[in-house]
Amino acid sequence: MALDVKKGLGGVKLPVIPWGKLSKLSKAHKLLIAVAILGALWGCFIWFLYMPQTEQITKLRGDLGAAKTKLARLKNVEKNLRAFKKKYKDTELKFIQALKLLPDKHEIPTLLSSISNLGAQSGLEFLLFQPQKEVNRNFYAEIPLKIEVTGPYHNVATFFDKVSRLSRIVNIGNLKMTQAKAAKTKSDTVILKTSCTATTYKFIEAKEEPKKGKKRRRKQKK
16 A cells, blocks of 8 residues: 655655554564664664764874874974084084184285294294195195204294194194204203194185176177
């Protein structure tokens, strides 16, 4: 037997539930129908509401985990970056301080003159004072200076001490001491012949790029 229908909203025909017939069913049948309806409602809830929300929650948890991992990585990068910046700044300061100890090309003659004067002030006689060829070392150049002097040991030590106190770096190497021909003075002071290489350093300034020449004049008209 077909169910009665009524017109719903928009003219759509909806089935009419036969409540009269349902009332005649046994309690067992009514219970089964109620259980079926509840099961259908529960299934609809699971399918249409719970499962989509569960998938969304799972996705959000995954996104949250990825975001936490990325945040931890960024924090680590930031920490390393701060440490690198500090190290770079410290290195830059040390580099600037080191550069102050390197004379530029205009100061070299004055520095060599100072070394010569210190030897004379220390009571030494110069036999050789000969600047050697520069040796380039990236951003600086070594300037070796061959020195030969005669004088007592104490005077030589005084000379080296004064050189070490100069505001610019001067290293003494290849040191060799021998007894001079006139070995002793009237006061029995032993005279030594001392040879060494005094190496100073020069800061090499970056070469300026040559400016581009002016464009050639246009060819004269015929």
